[in-house]
Amino acid sequence: MNNGKSGVVYGVVIVVLVAASLAFVLSAPTSSGGGLTDPSGIKIKGTIDQTIYADASGWNYSHGPINPTLYFPVDYKIVFTVIEEDNLPHTFTINKDKAYTPGTPATSFENSNTGLTLITTSELTQVPGHSVTKSYVFFASGNYTYWCEIHPTTMDARIQINGTAESTTVASGIVSQPIICCGSNGGGHHNGNSVLSSFAQISSIAAGVMKIDHPANLAKFY
Amino acid sequence: MNKKMKLEAMWLVAVLLVLGMGAGLELYSTSLPNFSVAEKDTSHTNLPTNSNVIQVTGEQWAWLFTNSTGQTTTDTFTVTVNTTYTLVVQSDKGSHQFAVIHDLYFPQFDIQIYAVPGQNNSISFTPIHTGTFVFECVEYCGYDHYLMRGYVKVVA
Amino acid sequence: MGTTVLLVEIVVIMSVVFAILFFMYYKYLTGKTEADYEATHDDYYDYGSYLRDNQRKGGFFSTNNFILNDSRSIGMRYLMTAIVFFFIAGSFGLLMRVSLIEPNPTLFANNTVLYDVLTTEHSILMIYVWAVGGALGMAYYLLPSFLKLKSDKYGSISSTAYWIYVLGAIFILLSRTSTRWYFYPPLALQLNPYGAGAYNWLAVIGMEMVFIGVTIASIITVRTIVMDRSEKVPLTKMPLFAWSILFTLLMFLASAPFFMSALAMLFYDFFNPIFFTGVGSSPLTFAELFWIWGHPIVYIAIIPEFGLIYEILPKFTGKKVFSYNSGVVGLALLLPLSELVWGHHLINSGFGLHWAIFFAMTSFLVVIPSAITIFNYIGTMWSSNKIRLTTPMLFVINGIFDFIIGGITGVMAAMTPVNEQVHGTYFVTGHFHFVFMGITTGILFAGIYMLWPTITRGRRYNQRLATWHWALTAIGSFVMSMGWTVGGFLGMPRYVAGYFARYQVYQDVAIAGGVIIAIGQLAFLANMFLSLSQNPSVSTNNAFEDAYDNELPFDDQEEPEGEPIKTPAPAGGR
Numbered sequence: 008m009n010n011g012k013s014g015v016v017y018g019v020v021i022v023v024l025v026a027a028s029l030a031f032v033l034s035a036p037t038s039s040g041g042g043l044t045d046p047s048g049i050k051i052k053g054t055i056d057q058t059i060y061a062d063a064s065g066w067n068y069s070h071g072p073i074n075p076t077l078y079f080p081v082d083y084k085i086v087f088t089v090i091e092e093d094n095l096p097h098t099f100t101i102n103k104d105k106a107y108t109p110g111t112p113a114t115s116f117e118n119s120n121t122g123l124t125l126i127t128t129s130e131l132t133q134v135p136g137h138s139v140t141k142s143y144v145f146f147a148s149g150n151y152t153y154w155c156e157i158h159p160t161t162m163d164a165r166i167q168i169n170g171t172a173e174s175t176t177v178a179s180g181i182v183s184q185p186i187i188c189c190g191s192n193g194g195g196h197h198n199g200n201s202v203l204s205s206f207a208q209i210s211s212i213a214a215g216v217m218k219i220d221h222p223a224n225l226a227k228f229y
Numbered sequence: 230m231n232k233k234m235k236l237e238a239m240w241l242v243a244v245l246l247v248l249g250m251g252a253g254l255e256l257y258s259t260s261l262p263n264f265s266v267a268e269k270d271t272s273h274t275n276l277p278t279n280s281n282v283i284q285v286t287g288e289q290w291a292w293l294f295t296n297s298t299g300q301t302t303t304d305t306f307t308v309t310v311n312t313t314y315t316l317v318v319q320s321d322k323g324s325h326q327f328a329v330i331h332d333l334y335f336p337q338f339d340i341q342i343y344a345v346p347g348q349n350n351s352i353s354f355t356p357i358h359t360g361t362f363v364f365e366c367v368e369y370c371g372y373d374h375y376l377m378r379g380y381v382k383v384v385a
Numbered sequence: 386m387g388t389t390v391l392l393v394e395i396v397v398i399m400s401v402v403f404a405i406l407f408f409m410y411y412k413y414l415t416g417k418t419e420a421d422y423e424a425t426h427d428d429y430y431d432y433g434s435y436l437r438d439n440q441r442k443g444g445f446f447s448t449n450n451f452i453l454n455d456s457r458s459i460g461m462r463y464l465m466t467a468i469v470f471f472f473i474a475g476s477f478g479l480l481m482r483v484s485l486i487e488p489n490p491t492l493f494a495n496n497t498v499l500y501d502v503l504t505t506e507h508s509i510l511m512i513y514v515w516a517v518g519g520a521l522g523m524a525y526y527l528l529p530s531f532l533k534l535k536s537d538k539y540g541s542i543s544s545t546a547y548w549i550y551v552l553g554a555i556f557i558l559l560s561r562t563s564t565r566w567y568f569y570p571p572l573a574l575q576l577n578p579y580g581a582g583a584y585n586w587l588a589v590i591g592m593e594m595v596f597i598g599v600t601i602a603s604i605i606t607v608r609t610i611v612m613d614r615s616e617k618v619p620l621t622k623m624p625l626f627a628w629s630i631l632f633t634l635l636m637f638l639a640s641a642p643f644f645m646s647a648l649a650m651l652f653y654d655f656f657n658p659i660f661f662t663g664v665g666s667s668p669l670t671f672a673e674l675f676w677i678w679g680h681p682i683v684y685i686a687i688i689p690e691f692g693l694i695y696e697i698l699p700k701f702t703g704k705k706v707f708s709y710n711s712g713v714v715g716l717a718l719l720l721p722l723s724e725l726v727w728g729h730h731l732i733n734s735g736f737g738l739h740w741a742i743f744f745a746m747t748s749f750l751v752v753i754p755s756a757i758t759i760f761n762y763i764g765t766m767w768s769s770n771k772i773r774l775t776t777p778m779l780f781v782i783n784g785i786f787d788f789i790i791g792g793i794t795g796v797m798a799a800m801t802p803v804n805e806q807v808h809g810t811y812f813v814t815g816h817f818h819f820v821f822m823g824i825t826t827g828i829l830f831a832g833i834y835m836l837w838p839t840i841t842r843g844r845r846y847n848q849r850l851a852t853w854h855w856a857l858t859a860i861g862s863f864v865m866s867m868g869w870t871v872g873g874f875l876g877m878p879r880y881v882a883g884y885f886a887r888y889q890v891y892q893d894v895a896i897a898g899g900v901i902i903a904i905g906q907l908a909f910l911a912n913m914f915l916s917l918s919q920n921p922s923v924s925t926n927n928a929f930e931d932a933y934d935n936e937l938p939f940d941d942q943e944e945p946e947g948e949p950i951k952t953p954a955p956a957g958g959r
Contacts (some may be wrong), residue, residue, distance in 0.1 A: 017465065018914050021472050028473045028558060029480065035502045035561040035582070127323060236764065237711050237757075244756040248749045251796065255745050258802045259738060266801060269735035289579075325580075329571040330668055332733065332809055336876020339806045343734040345669055346571055346662075350735040363885055367809025367878045369565050371572060372498050372579040375490075375881035 304379030454540030460526025550598025556591030629692025748799030787823020812873025857905025865898025
């Protein structure tokens, strides 16, 4: 090492380290254009549309069964369209039930701290007939609650996510990651930009797609 | 006192003179009637009582402007020329876990004001030209920080 | 993955790590025993002093630098790390600059968060590893000969500090955070790609480790300067570089605890948010704690380089520093004044008019020491009969030029009405890149060129390539910073992955400058390769240390006016 030529090694080390750091940093987890790919590279399997009517007396109060339980498969992008039925403020908030026992009231699983408000009061403009569309990907099977934070006693129901054996292991792999993705992009807000021609528009972001995989982690880290 | 000391004293005096001029300029410009800097005003005690108060809410990643009639617009708003407006700026969490710090900046009006969670800041401005002007968020606030921008229309 | 595989992996990795550690310890121990023996025989105070004096001819690139614990080896270690991270962070900077070629995101169109990650990593690594690390490296390497140190016995503690520091820097790189270098809390606590990065807590730990490492190194270096100096070098004749390091490190020790405690509180907030986001607490508290540290850091990044300029100037102008006393006073005044000005970073946060005016006024005061220093340089060059325009001297001249522009724009930005116009815009970026490219980067490179024969074991650098390196760095940084300064004054916001189309011309000018800088740094790399592929041809002495070597003829120094002095005084000493 003392013949002095080892400095060339140092130059090579610089070049290699620069390349490695660039490659590493550029592979940073991003939730890109619509967030359909999660950091571990799992693609969603498809899209399901679901329309719900928001009424202070209960979800879907004048449209079939009140507070219906929704059934979805795991790893699908669920596009929720919430249509307002009255001129009262509502939210569309979801959370995971950790220990689901049949028969207990769903209210016991509401927790605003760990839940995710998918659609906020400012997005639901208290105009009957107005609708907001947001999407969400359930990566883990299990029981979830969806409710309105303003009317939690009446507007409160369940979502059941069914997973196959394969998708369950995939989901548990995600759960172990501390990456919690919750990038709502107020789709309603950015629609206001569409009149401004020089704005960069990422239309897929404006769709407001987002996902979380383990709401319980939210409480731990936030 | 030798020559060197004299030279050193000279440049020190020259620097102090320039500094004095700078300080004078600072005091003069901040005392101008239309000068305004962001002031913390959480209790709303110093706000003018006219109807030209615009409530501004910054959230990830949009600016919401609510005028005195309660009408809210997103990333754009309209003001009338030669009227003094007061912006009351706050930060809201929107659909996220936290409200974060934003900074509303109007380059052509020479004002900027932080949106700090839990704190109302206020600032005044008087547009003197009609036209369309830009505003931007200049405090990094996450993924779509660069899209937190828009236009303000000044109409006659 | 099964648990067995994981266990096997852990065992293998741990074995490799321990084998490397054992090998290093073995090398260290044999080297130390040998040195101890030699030191006793040669009447040295301790083995560190022996190693330092006899490893002087040791090269930059020797792995011994990472094993032996004398001051010179540790200094070389810091310099090597600084250069590696300079290239890493520089490549980040180039990439993010190029991605801004269009108003809408191009390179990172669907993942603009990569732009934020690159910017954050660029800023943190450049400031804490290139600027601070480079200054520490120069201090560790040069101070023993500048101060003719009696003993060198804290090598193992310095070495530990170095490893903590470099591990912290690696953690910051691994965290891929995007909080910007100031970690403002509500955002830094959003642990997801939409917020500020999923592994922010790792960046906070890394930051804390960098601070711990630099704090230990600072304490040891301050102790070295104050207590281990030879009697031949009284405090009043200490080289100006030693003064600059002393003031820098005192400034570090005075202001770093604010940010260190804020970081610790922020780390607790990840698990239980009570300090900065809880009820009744304002996130601005963190911003204040940060800037009490964050303003002094920008002086910490330039004062050691001011000291280096004082050492380089006499060499190439043939004159002593114009005024030693005002040099010391200029550097010393920066110490208290820099602690007073932090509020000008938060003028628009709701501080109100009175705070804004107070901090604008104190910011004006900082001009005094800066101007004293700059006039001192100009006076030294003015009194010279012939200035030899070698590469280090060219870097110095460019540094002074850039610092004048950067200083004036800095004072402008501190004025309240101007601050409302330029805060958060590229004007600020342009201002500090003038200073950081001209002074920090330029003078560190000048120092490296001065040390070149020593660090390459007796080889010359290619004069032509070195001049190209200087020219491209100087032109590129001027073009880049000027594009930013002008665009920023017109309202071009900083730290955005996309921008209004009206600012495209300024961004594109800055991109051109950035690319020119990058090509210039390739010239430096090429120079290193080229010079190391030659055979040694010159003495391994370097001009820095020769100026303080009593045994060597003092040929570059003129006799000072007044009565002749008996022993050759340090350059700059009167």
